Amino acid sequence: MLQNCFTHSHWQDAFEAAEFVFERISNLALRSLDNEDKQHLLGLMAEVASDGVAAALFANKGCLAALNLLEQGRGVLAESIEAMRVDIMQLQEHYPDMAHQFVRLRDELEGVASDSDDEDGISRSDQRSKTGKEFDKLIEDIRSLPEFSSFLGQPSEAEIQGAAVGWAAGCHQRQQVSL
CATH class of the missing domain: 1.10.287 (Helix Hairpins)
Known part of the structure; x- marks a missing residue:
């Protein structure tokens, strides 16, 4: 679906599709997959993250939305x-x-x-x-415990801004973007 959205420049739909994937990736339980399946899925997640960042920027969702997708992709890939x-x-x-x-x-x-x-x-x-x-x-x-609401999760906006040093760049197969 993402590829179709990109082909037709439907940036909002592409952004929503990427968000949908990352909202549900934890339900896929990567832990239950064998290594070959994990590697394949993680490769797909890298593409979704790249596409999602570009779509967020072209859909005028702002840098925070793009960075959140980037972080979610990084989190899935590296498991933090x-x-x-x-x-x-x-x-x-x-x-x-x-x-x-x-x-x-x-x-x-x-x-x-x-x-x-x-x-x-x-x-x-x-x-x-x-x-x-x-x-x-x-x-x-x-x-649900005090001070653990983001345990193993994506960082808050304040945490992202606190960690920011300068800017981020993303390369997409069709577009080049920077945050």
Whole structure:
């Protein structure tokens, strides 16, 4: 759909499509995919981020909207490993039980890599799905805690502006843009 919107210069539709993808990417549970599928999906997310940034600017949505899409794409691609470590350290300091549960579930998700069945006949993909749902629920619970509303999430406008040094540039296969 994004490619069609770009072909016909429907910038608003392209922007909304990119937002739609990033709003729902967490529901895809990347954790439940095997490595080859993850790599393919992450490649698509890089394209969506690039297209979304260009569409945001051409649809006159402003730099913040474009930067938010850029950040969401970066977050999906990199999974914000360093930010995750910082968030976990802060969680450990304030809520050690939740931090322990987070690390346990994360490690479980990373360790359940094969699709074969275990001795109880439960498929690995079913186990990943179950653990992924527990993990998502825990993140939701953590985000409901004071000072943890953006736990593993995209930064607020104030955080983006505070981290900004100058400008950002984005290259798109059809357009060149800067923020």
